[in-house]
Amino acid sequence: MKNELASPMKCTIELNDVEKRTLEELALRHPYEDFRVRGQGLLLLGAGQRVHEIATQLDVSKKTVYNWTNAWREKGLCGLLNGHKGGRPHSLCEDMVATAVAAARAQSMTLKQIAQCIEAANGMPLPCRLETLAGELKRAGFSYKRGRYSLKKNATNRSLP
Known part of the structure; x- marks a missing residue:
């Protein structure tokens, strides 16, 4: 048996113009930071950067970048938008x-x-x-305002010199 060194698999994606524009919008305007980072990561990967460089630049692990790539290949944009787990849970059940x-x-x-x-x-x-x-x-669709006392001004008070 031949002893071969396994070279790491090259991770690249090719993005068309529509996909690039969609990922740019995701990276700029999505309300959750983790989705913006995913968009940035795939844009960098599509531009030809290596996984290690992307992981270092975005402060994530290499495995995370590979996960984003697999999600993009399997489900496209929907694969990236799954799994937001950030944020504090609601205080009220x-x-x-x-x-x-x-x-x-x-x-x-x-x-x-x-x-x-x-x-x-x-x-x-x-x-x-x-x-x-x-x-x-x-x-849930309700709005409440704190009750306040209002000062009623009449016309004579406003016209004082």
Whole structure:
């Protein structure tokens, strides 16, 4: 048997103009940083850079660049857009959000009253601030404003010299 050194497999992709433009848009405008990095990596790979150089430049492992390449070859853009795992998990579970939405739909309530409904339904204190609850309700299609006293100005007050 002949003892051969296995040379590393060359990892390259060829991109047409439409694919390049799509990856450029992904790299510039996607809201998640990890997707922007994936787009940059494939653009660099398409430009002929080596996997090691790309991994060093983008601060990822070589295996990650190979994974992006395989995902691109198998599923195209959809392969790159799968798997965003970043970000902090929501403070409120789905049950708590459903309870809050139901309470908000039942009658007009303040955020504090909605929070009390959630606490009563779950038997535990609200795991977040009221602002977080307001954000979750906003995602569900509700909006709340803090009640304020307004100063009513009449015409005589505005026309003082």
